[in-house]
Amino acid sequence: MADGNRETTLSPDDAFALLGNETRIGILRALGEADGPLSFSALHDRSDVRDSGQFNYHLEKLVGHFVRKDDDGYTLRRTGRRVVEAVLSGAVTETPSLERTPVDEHCEYCGAPIEVTWQHGSVRMYCTECAGTYGRAYDEGRGVPAGEGYLGRLPLPPAGVRNRTPEEVLRAAWTWGNLEIFAMASGICPRCSATVETSVRVCEDHDASDGLCETCESVYAVAANVTCTNCIFVSGGGAVIALVANTDLLTFVTEHGLNPVAPESIRVLNGVHGDYDEEILQRDPLRARFTFHVDDDSLALTVDENLDVVEVDR
Numbered sequence: 001m002a003d004g005n006r007e008t009t010l011s012p013d014d015a016f017a018l019l020g021n022e023t024r025i026g027i028l029r030a031l032g033e034a035d036g037p038l039s040f041s042a043l044h045d046r047s048d049v050r051d052s053g054q055f056n057y058h059l060e061k062l063v064g065h066f067v068r069k070d071d072d073g074y075t076l077r078r079t080g081r082r083v084v085e086a087v088l089s090g091a092v093t094e095t096p097s098l099e100r101t102p103v104d105e106h107c108e109y110c111g112a113p114i115e116v117t118w119q120h121g122s123v124r125m126y127c128t129e130c131a132g133t134y135g136r137a138y139d140e141g142r143g144v145p146a147g148e149g150y151l152g153r154l155p156l157p158p159a160g161v162r163n164r165t166p167e168e169v170l171r172a173a174w175t176w177g178n179l180e181i182f183a184m185a186s187g188i189c190p191r192c193s194a195t196v197e198t199s200v201r202v203c204e205d206h207d208a209s210d211g212l213c214e215t216c217e218s219v220y221a222v223a224a225n226v227t228c229t230n231c232i233f234v235s236g237g238g239a240v241i242a243l244v245a246n247t248d249l250l251t252f253v254t255e256h257g258l259n260p261v262a263p264e265s266i267r268v269l270n271g272v273h274g275d276y277d278e279e280i281l282q283r284d285p286l287r288a289r290f291t292f293h294v295d296d297d298s299l300a301l302t303v304d305e306n307l308d309v310v311e312v313d314r
């Protein structure tokens with residue numbers, strides 16, 4: 001018997017099995033939207049299931065792990081709240097549409113206007129003039145044809161597309177993604193909050209004189225890969241993804257009037273974070289210097305093999 005006053009531990013399989021039912025998801029949603037505890041009859045009124053025995057059967061399945069039951073009635077536990085948050089973010093169920101639309105933002109490479117679209121959980125950005133960042137890399141059968149000006153994508157749950165103009169969607173996606181990078185750079189998994197491991201890879205045969213290196217398919221030889229020690233989250237990019245939360249870099253950016261979290265212009269901040277100079281000073285153990293630029297000012301961060309900053313020059 002489930003005890004309404006004690007939170008139980010369930011395996012993920014059992015938890016998903018319990019939730020694979022519309023009536024139960026409806027109960028969690030009703031509790032999530034309520035201002036306080038709901039009585040059995042108040043909850044039943046909000047359900048499509050008329051038979052109270054059948055309704056009670058589903059409700060009792062949730063009591064313990066997802067729902068707390070006490071003298072005041074039924075309320076959501078933290079686990080139940082997380083389920084409702086996931087359902088309402090639309091990540092699982094909804095597919096909004098945003099056709100490719102020009103926005104008031106410019107390509108960080110050539111300055112031409114860019115277009116955005118929302119597809120498969122991400123805002124995708126395209127330059128209307130140049131080949132974009134990944135033009136060549138994505139030519140090799142990775143989904144996006146060359147010459148489409150693909151500039152990359154920013155994850156955004158479907159709920160982020162609602163009630164926003166395409167410009168606002170782009171900014172929301174940028175801030176949402178940026179917060180994720182700040183979490184990673186601070187050693188925190190943005191999905192589950194566990195510790196992350198950052199591995200550093202240095203391209204052995206780097207030549208980006210044509211824009212992208214053919215060996216590592218990147219502009220930069222030093223790449224960071226972030227893996228969660230608990231969930232399946234993985235991410236990667238240039239060394240900057242490990243450096244964005246560095247105090248000297250934050251100071252440098254804010255002193256130039258740029259908001260590093262929610263910038264006015266994505267292009268200007270991307271120009272700082274995405275267009276830095278890289279010098280490999282020593283390969284083993286790694287010593288590399290990354291120089292960031294805003295206007296005529298620059299900041300150089302020298303890092304060790306763990307991408308920890310060992311020297312700052314301004």
Ligand SMILES: [Zn+2]
Binds near residue numbers: 108109127130131
């Ligand atoms: Zn362009």
Ligand SMILES: [Zn+2]
Binds near residue numbers: 205206218
């Ligand atoms: Zn390379």
Ligand SMILES: [Zn+2]
Binds near residue numbers: 194231
């Ligand atoms: Zn995680």
